[in-house]
Amino acid sequence: MMLTAEFFARPTLEVAPDLLGATLFVETDEGTCSGRIVEVEAYLGEDDAASHAARGPTPRSAVMFGPPGQTYVYFIYGMHHCLNFVTEMEGTPGAVLIRALEPVSGLELMAQRRGTEREVDLCNGPGKLCQALGLDLGWNDLSLGGQGNTQILLKASKELVKYERSPRLGIKVAADLPYRFFDVGSSFLSG
DNA sequence: TGGATGATCGCA
DNA sequence: GCGATCATCCAG
Numbered sequence: 001m002m003l004t005a006e007f008f009a010r011p012t013l014e015v016a017p018d019l020l021g022a023t024l025f026v027e028t029d030e031g032t033c034s035g036r037i038v039e040v041e042a043y044l045g046e047d048d049a050a051s052h053a054a055r056g057p058t059p060r061s062a063v064m065f066g067p068p069g070q071t072y073v074y075f076i077y078g079m080h081h082c083l084n085f086v087t088e089m090e091g092t093p094g095a096v097l098i099r100a101l102e103p104v105s106g107l108e109l110m111a112q113r114r115g116t117e118r119e120v121d122l123c124n125g126p127g128k129l130c131q132a133l134g135l136d137l138g139w140n141d142l143s144l145g146g147q148g149n150t151q152i153l154l155k156a157s158k159e160l161v162k163y164e165r166s167p168r169l170g171i172k173v174a175a176d177l178p179y180r181f182f183d184v185g186s187s188f189l190s191g
Numbered sequence: 192t193g194g195a196t197g198a199t200c201g202c203a
Numbered sequence: 204g205c206g207a208t209c210a211t212c213c214a215g
Contacts, residue, residue, distance in 0.1 A: 041210070043210070050210070051210085052199095052210080055200090055201090058199080058200065059199085059200090060198085060199065060200085074198085074199090074210085075197075075198060075199090076197090076198080076199095076209060076210070076211065077195080077196070077197080077198095077209060077211050077212080078195065078196025078197040078198075078209090078211095079195070079196055079197080079211080079212080080211050080212070082210060082211085084210085095210095097210055099210085125211070125212070126210070126211070127211045127212060128211085128212075131212095137198095168210070169210080170209090170210055170211065171209090171210060172208095172209090190211095
């Protein structure tokens with residue numbers, strides 16, 4: 001069962017834990033890679049100072065105010081990309097940051113892109129997984145599925161994932177909010 | 192523990 | 204325009 005925009009058209013804090021266990025597929029000219037989502041973070045609107053949407057829409061954050069299910073990919077620290085999926089109804093900002101994956105397929109390609117053979121180091125961080133999957137700004141504001149030889153897909157989980165919450169990592173404001181969700185038993189987490 | 196490295200955004 | 208900031212990663 002593939003996840004569609006409908007899955008994301010609800011409160012961000014409900015979508016975030018439900019994404020745990022889902023499988024993310026990224027198809028490119030080089031091949032297809034996939035991984036099981038084991039760690040995410042929720043970013044809200046004006047009540048969340050750490051969110052790019054906290055001060056209203058900007059050229060970058062406008063995607064977060066758009067229709068649910070769209071990708072939100074941004075460039076940070078001069079060298080890394082981060083992948084989110086937009087949540088909430090159109091007009092209401094929200095997104096879920098994908099922080100870590102358990103590699104499932106395309107490990108050879110991911111290892112080549114990452115420059116390491118260590119399976120545990122391929123996707124255990126938001127920047128790492130974008131590098132492993134070949135994601136950059138060209139993947140921003142895309143719909144799930146779509147057409148052509150490059151596409152991004154999400155397959156729902158059949159299992160019930162046991163997860164925990166914690167404060168989000170790598171932020172200095174709103175650092176107390178417990179908006180990080182992670183698979184308790186996974187050994188592919190970031191941090 | 193700090194340096195790389197450049198887009199983004201608020202304010203001038 | 205300008206400079207502070209940044210949802211990170213890696214070497215040392």
